[in-house]
Amino acid sequence: MLFPPFGWSQFLTAPLDSGPPRASRIRVRRFAGPAAYAGAMEPIRIAHLTDQHVGRVTPWAIQHEAVALTNAERPDLVVITGDFVCHSQLYLDQLIELVREFRAPVIGVLGNHDHWAGADEVAAALRRGGVEVLRNDSTIITVRRQRLQVVGLDDAYTGHAQVDKAVAGLRRDLPTLALSHIAEEADRLWLYGIPLVLAGHTHGGQITVARLHEIAVGKIGGHKYVHGLYGTRQPHRGAVVTGAVYVGAGIGASVMPFRIGERGKREITIFEFGRRPGEFEEPDQEQAPLPGRAPSLRKMRRRAEKVIRRRTRRSLRRTVELDRV
C-alpha cells in the first residue's frame, strides 16, 4: 500500500488471530490467458496471489483460507508477486509453513516490504518453503508436458528491478509469463514479447467506494495500473508493441486491515493459459491505463536509502546482540 495512514499502530500490535471460519472473505476471479497461446497449448491453470503480508495485521485464518481456495482450484502453477511479509522477519517461520501448504509448484518475486524487512532473508525463507524465487531472472518449468517460461523481476519500488538482466537468454519460442511487484514494469516487459505480466502492490486501493482507489493509488500514488486487467491480450498489431498486465488486489495488508468496496476485496486470480479471451465470461474488461506519473529521481533515491537504512539498523542490532552473548 502506498499511503499508510497514521493512527493504525494498534493493528501492528494486535494478535495474529485465527479469525472466524467464514467462506467468503476472498473471491476467486478467472481470466483467459494471452490470445497468442489459445489453441497452441493444452490449457494450463495458473493461480496468482499477491501481497500476503504474513504478520499481525492479516488474520492467520485468511492466510490459510487463501491457500485452501487456491488448492481447491487445482492449479498447475501458483505465482506470487511479492510483499510476503509486513515490516520485519518475525513471521518467517509462519511464512514457510504457509507456502508449504500449496499443492502445486510456486514461483515468486519480492516486493518493497520484503526488501524493507530483508530481501535475502525473506527469499531464503521462501526457498526453504519450496518457492522458486526469481530476482531479475527467468525459469522454464514443465507443466502438463509443456514448457512454460516465467520471468521474475525484483522489486521496482525500491529500485531493484533490472529488466535487461531478467530477460537475458529469454526463449522467444516458449509461452511466457512475467511477474513483477510493480505493474508499471509491464510497459518494458512487453517490449520483449511477453504478453502478460502479473503484479500487485496496490492492494486494489483497499477502499474502492466512489472510485477512491483510483484517486489514492492513481492520482496521488502515480500508478497507471490500479486493479484488474489493463492493455490487451490480443497479439501485437503492426509496429505497436502491446501486452496485458493484471494487478491483483492481494490477500493481506501491512498497516490498514480494512477493505471496503467490490474492487478492493481480497482475491485469488486464475489465468487459464491456452484458452481464448472471450471463451468464457470474465469479471472485468481490459481497461485503459490511468495517466500515471513516474517517480522522480529524488523519490527513487529516498526509497533506496530506506532499504539501506533498515539493513544497517538490522546489522547493528545483531552486533549488539552478539556482544551481549
Ligand SMILES: [Fe+2]
Ligand atoms: Fe503490499
